[in-house]
Amino acid sequence: MKQTINVHDFLRAFELHNRTNFSRDALRNMFEAFEEFEHDAEEEIELDVIGICCDFSEYDSLEDYNEQQGREVEDMEELHDEGHFLCQVDENGFVLWNH
Secondary structure: OOOOOOHHHHHHHHHHOOOOOOOHHHHHHHHHHHHHHHHHHOOOOOOOHHHHHHHEEEEOOHHHHHHHHOOOOOOHHHHHHHOOEEEEOOOOOEEEEOO
């Protein structure tokens, strides 16, 4: 049985699982990215809060990413080209797929 959720249900699911891996802005933008994927792929995604927390990471900036990952990425285009970019959070922050 599947249930259609909105952004508020998505945010609430992370609260109920006591997950603080992402800012509220990141979660909102992730929800939109997942909805866009569902639309483009014509395939529903099952909400798996723990899986999302394992598969995605939020970074405050490119410098934050480089520091945490021990890399020297020079611009966001490089991350887009690698295929790990999920969504922008704000002017500097973003969410990446960890694979």
